[in-house]
Amino acid sequence: MNDVTPLDLRIEALLADAQYDDHPLRGALNELYGEFRSQLHLIERVTHVSDLYQHMAREQNQSLLERYRRQLKKLEKIARISDRYQAVMRDLNEALKDASNHDALTGLANRRMLMDALRTESNRLLRQGRPMTLVLADIDHFKQINDAYGHERGDAVLVDIARAMASSVREYDLCGRWGGEEFLIVMPETGLPEALEAVERMRRAIAALHVVAGEHNVTASFGVAEHLPGDHLSATISRADTALYAAKKLGRNRCEVAPAGSQPASPAAD
Amino acid sequence: MNDLHIPASQSTPEIRTDSAAGTLLMRGDSYPENSFELFSPLLGWVQRYLAETVQPLVLNLHLLYLNTSSVKVMMEIFDNLEEAHAGGRTVSVNWHYDQENERVAELAEEFKEDCSFPFNIVQQ
Numbered sequence: 162m163n164d165v166t167p168l169d170l171r172i173e174a175l176l177a178d179a180q181y182d183d184h185p186l187r188g189a190l191n192e193l194y195g196e197f198r199s200q201l202h203l204i205e206r207v208t209h210v211s212d213l214y215q216h217m218a219r220e221q222n223q224s225l226l227e228r229y230r231r232q233l234k235k236l237e238k239i240a241r242i243s244d245r246y247q248a249v250m251r252d253l254n255e256a257l258k259d260a261s262n263h264d265a266l267t268g269l270a271n272r273r274m275l276m277d278a279l280r281t282e283s284n285r286l287l288r289q290g291r292p293m294t295l296v297l298a299d300i301d302h303f304k305q306i307n308d309a310y311g312h313e314r315g316d317a318v319l320v321d322i323a324r325a326m327a328s329s330v331r332e333y334d335l336c337g338r339w340g341g342e343e344f345l346i347v348m349p350e351t352g353l354p355e356a357l358e359a360v361e362r363m364r365r366a367i368a369a370l371h372v373v374a375g376e377h378n379v380t381a382s383f384g385v386a387e388h389l390p391g392d393h394l395s396a397t398i399s400r401a402d403t404a405l406y407a408a409k410k411l412g413r414n415r416c417e418v419a420p421a422g423s424q425p426a427s428p429a430a431d
Numbered sequence: 432m433n434d435l436h437i438p439a440s441q442s443t444p445e446i447r448t449d450s451a452a453g454t455l456l457m458r459g460d461s462y463p464e465n466s467f468e469l470f471s472p473l474l475g476w477v478q479r480y481l482a483e484t485v486q487p488l489v490l491n492l493h494l495l496y497l498n499t500s501s502v503k504v505m506m507e508i509f510d511n512l513e514e515a516h517a518g519g520r521t522v523s524v525n526w527h528y529d530q531e532n533e534r535v536a537e538l539a540e541e542f543k544e545d546c547s548f549p550f551n552i553v554q555q
Contacts, residue, residue: 239506242541243499249534250496 266316267323270337275345278335279394282349287390294356296346297384297401298326298363301413303342306374318372318379325366326381330359344381345398353387353418360385360416368414380414392422432483435476443469444494448476453486458493466500474504477511487521488512494526495535509546516548523549530554 172194181187262274270278279295286293300306300322307315319342327336330346339345346363348356360383372379384405388397400419408417432450439445444459446469455477463469480488490508497505512522524546528535536552543550 235506238541238544239499239502242497242502242538245534245538245541246497246502249538 264323264338267320267338269323269327269344270335272337272339275335275337275339275347278337278347282347283388283392283394286349286388290390291350292352292390293388294348294351294353295386295388295397295401296348296356296360297339297398297405298344298346298381299405299409300342301380301382301409302374302377305377306379309375314374318374321370321372322367322379322381325370326363329363329366334359345401353385356385356387357416357418364414364416382408382413383416384408384419385416386419387422389422397422432476432479435472437469437472446473448480450480450484453480453484454489454491456491456493460496461494461501462496462498463501466498466504470501470504474507474511477508481511481515481520481522485520487523488515489522490524492524492526492539493528495532497538505542509542512548513546523551525551525553527553527555 172190175181176187176191176194262271262277263269264271282293300318303315303318306318319338323336323338323344326344326346330336331348333349334351335347337345337347346359348359351359364381364383367381368378370379382405384401384403384407386397386401386404388394400422404417404419408415411417434450435446435448437443437446439459442460443463444457444461447456448454449456477488490512494505509524512524516522524543526536526539526542528539536554539552543552
């Protein structure tokens with residue numbers, strides 16, 4: 162296995178030489194040489210085995226590294242796809258939330274969103290000791306429009322009027338569909354004089370639409386109630402409703418203001 | 432070979448296999464509480480079918496929402512298909528989506544990325 166060196170040849174020649182057969186050092190040299198050869202052989206064996214191990218370890222390491230890279234790539238892909246699914250869900254959630262808070266026909270806030278806004282605003286304004294004003298609006302003679310021209314025409318009128326009202330209120334007012342042909346406008350931090358200006362703007366905007374149904378130019382009536390800190394929401398809504406009823410009784414296409422709260426509203430239209 | 436007929440639930444897709452026809456159908460949303468319980472029979476079926484038969488395999492997928500563990504399982508199934516495809520087997524995926532759900536198609540594209548077998552993203 163190992164190469165034969167000049168020293169090996171020299172030693173072997175000396176040991177083979179008959180003239181040294183009886184030399185006292187020959188026996189010792191022979192033994193020493195034998196020992197040297199076997200040690201050399203051992204070192205070569207150990208080196209060989211060690212090389213094999215190193216080779217194996219290196220190969221194993223490379224395949225682990227390869228597997229690690231593959232797994233990492235896979236994991237990144239799973240995370241990427243999963244993130245996108247979550248983004249889809251989040252958007253869907255937003256859309257559902259939006260749908261649950263808005264009226265499908267007019268796109269205005271629906272009754273649920275109005276109720277949430279009323280609760281939030283009345284609590285906030287109670288802490289600040291400030292008023293707000295609620296306006297209930299109702300399209301005049303709406304039933305006749307539906308009866309005479311069908312629900313499709315009625316729906317179109319609702320959409321037009323909703324748009325006119327929403328564009329007449331101020332940025333921080335909330336105009337929503339309270340139900341049927343009835344709308345509620347929440348005006349935070351707003352007293353009666355300002356509220357009445359906004360209502361007049363809305364009334365005129367609706368009249369200016371010139372939506373004609375039969376012999377009627379479509380109009381709306383309004384009931385306004387100021388909500389003072391500490392008033393009950395349901396009482397304020399009911400006062401606005403009574404004022405609206407009064408506006409209807411007094412000829413429609415007009416606005417009536419409810420008497421101050423903390424006392425039952427007088428049934429003006431009896 | 433035993434086929435799978437797992438009906439859909441609110442959080443798991445319908446899973447149907449047909450060994451005779453060589454088809455696997457998955458339909459619906461997939462966000463199982465216990466993904467191992469649901470998916471190990473599925474993975475088992477795919478691996479057995481690929482190992483024990485020589486017929487083609489077609490996956491018909493009508494999947495909508497997938498949670499992370501479902502994404503992982505789908506990738507494992509596609510890895511199995513990829514391996515079979517490399518061995519000369521005829522395998523394919525048809526991923527169906529509704530027109531109003533374009534984002535499902537985008538997600539199917541992501542899955543398709545590393546697959547060299549036929550992977551069709553089909554509008555219904």
